[in-house]
Amino acid sequence: QKEVEQNSGPLSVPEGAIASLNCTYSDRGSQSFFWYRQYSGKSPELIMFIYSNGDKEDGRFTAQLNKASQYVSLLIRDSQPSDSATYLCAVGTGANNLFFGTGTRLTVIP
Amino acid sequence: DARVTQTPRDKVTEMGQEVTMRCQPILGHNTVFWYRQTMMQGLELLAYFRNRAPLDDSGMPKDRFSAEMPDATLATLKIQPSEPRDSAVYFCASGSEGWGYTFGSGTRLTVV
Numbered sequence: 001q002k003e004v005e006q007n008s009g010p011l012s013v014p015e016g017a018i019a020s021l022n023c024t025y026s027d028r029g030s031q032s033f034f035w036y037r038q039y040s041g042k043s044p045e046l047i048m049f050i051y052s053n054g055d056k057e058d059g060r061f062t063a064q065l066n067k068a069s070q071y072v073s074l075l076i077r078d079s080q081p082s083d084s085a086t087y088l089c090a091v092g093t094g095a096n097n098l099f100f101g102t103g104t105r106l107t108v109i110p
Numbered sequence: 111d112a113r114v115t116q117t118p119r120d121k122v123t124e125m126g127q128e129v130t131m132r133c134q135p136i137l138g139h140n141t142v143f144w145y146r147q148t149m150m151q152g153l154e155l156l157a158y159f160r161n162r163a164p165l166d167d168s169g170m171p172k173d174r175f176s177a178e179m180p181d182a183t184l185a186t187l188k189i190q191p192s193e194p195r196d197s198a199v200y201f202c203a204s205g206s207e208g209w210g211y212t213f214g215s216g217t218r219l220t221v222v
Contacts, residue, residue, distance in 0.1 A: 034210060043201060043213040044153070051208075088153065097166055098143060098203075098211065102152035 003027060004091050006101035014109050019076040021104050023089030026070070032092035033065055033072045037085045038103065044088055048074070079108045112136045114204050116214035123221055128190040131217045134183055135204030142185045143203045143211065144170075144177055153201070159185065192221045 005024045013019045021035075032051050036044035050056045050063040050072065062075040072091075076083055086103040093099065115134040123129055135142050144156040157167035157177040167177055174193070179185045189196055199218050205211030 032208070036213075043215050044203075046210045046212065049210045097155060097158065099155060100145070100153040 003093070003099040004089055004101040006087075006089050006104050008102055008104060010105040010107055012107045012109055013079050015079060015081060017079050019079045019083065019106055019108070021074040021076075021087050021089075021106065023072045023074075023091075023101055024070055025072070025089075025091045025099075027091070027093045028067075028070065030067075030070075030091045030093050033063070034090040034092070034098075035061075035063060035072075035074045036088040036090060036100075037083075038088055039085045047087075076106075079106075081108045081110050084108050112212075114202055114212050114214035116200075116202050116217050118217055119215065120218045121220070123192055123219070125193055125221055126191040127221075128188065129192050129196075129219060129221075131187045131200050131202075131219070133185040133187075133202030133204075133214055135185060135202070136212060137183075138206070139204035139212075140206050141204060141211070142179060143201075144185070144187050145201045145203065146198045147201060147216075148198045156187070156200075189219075192219075194221045197221050 034049045035047045038044045048063045050065045056063045060077045064073045086105045088103045089101040117132045143158040145153045156170040159179045162179045176188045199216045201216045203211040203213045
């Protein structure tokens with residue numbers, strides 16, 4: 001079982017809609033959770049991080065963490081074509097490693 | 111704007127040759143990761159350092175790969191001898207616990 005699992009997609013949403021990206025992880029001792037965005041041919045770029053259960057909002061982005069269910073999600077409100085990218089979930093484990101999921105490819109259709 | 115600097119940007123080499131990739135982390139960051147990214151495997155953790163000490167390199171094929179951090183401004187990843195299956199983009203990322211991690215622009219390695 002992989003440390004971090006994501007639906008590879010592709011996920012397509014119309015412009016202006018809410019995109020919902022999900023991630024599950026296997027290590028119950030995981031402490032920190034990150035969402036990165038990666039455009040084709042570019043390096044991953046940090047969007048948000050979350051450490052506590054609940055929601056964390058930053059502009060159009062909301063990260064949600066449920067440690068009991070070992071689940072973290074990213075919501076993108078008012079999706080724009082420029083949001084089209086691969087979104088990577090990363091989890092910092094109890095051993096302080098940082099493992100990535102394989103990413104979900106998001107396409108926002110104008 | 112603080113950035114993680116990786117060199118070279120692109121490297122093409124012949125099988126069997128030694129390859130060295132370099133990373134200059136952001137000043138003040140105490141953690142450095144090395145990742146390899148391929149279409150098939152995604153981002154694979156190879157090694158990481160905290161305060162220059164290697165903490166985990168279990169993801170790295172030790173017979174040919176080595177990672178070092180000779181000082182706080184330089185991390186290196188070496189492959190000797192290189193093989194075609196090593197072709198990938200190698201990323202370095204630096205950060206501090208609690209603040210997230212910044213990636214460099216990567217080294218695209220092609221072994222022919």
